[in-house]
Amino acid sequence: MRLIANQETIDRLVEQGILFSEAFYAEYDRNSAGHAVAFLRGNFAGWRSTIHTLYHDCAEQIVDRVKARIQRPIPGEEIESAGGS
Numbered sequence: 001m002r003l004i005a006n007q008e009t010i011d012r013l014v015e016q017g018i019l020f021s022e023a024f025y026a027e028y029d030r031n032s033a034g035h036a037v038a039f040l041r042g043n044f045a046g047w048r049s050t051i052h053t054l055y056h057d058c059a060e061q062i063v064d065r066v067k068a069r070i071q072r073p074i075p076g077e078e079i080e081s082a083g084g085s
Helices: 007-030 035-070 077-081
Strands: none
Touching: 007 035
């Protein structure tokens, strides 16, 4: 399915996802077990949930653009790739 939305809006959503990811990883690299990491992971999850509400199946195209730019797992996926649930 093709993502149909205003390009400026999509670009802003990508930038917002990048900012959430950068904040998450700055804290994760400092203290991976801290409360701030869980809070920031929740912020990213909320952002992702919101774009899924708006763009349904096409939302992952936005998430994929964020993932390509940050060159790290999406917050939440880092636990799964480390052998978690």
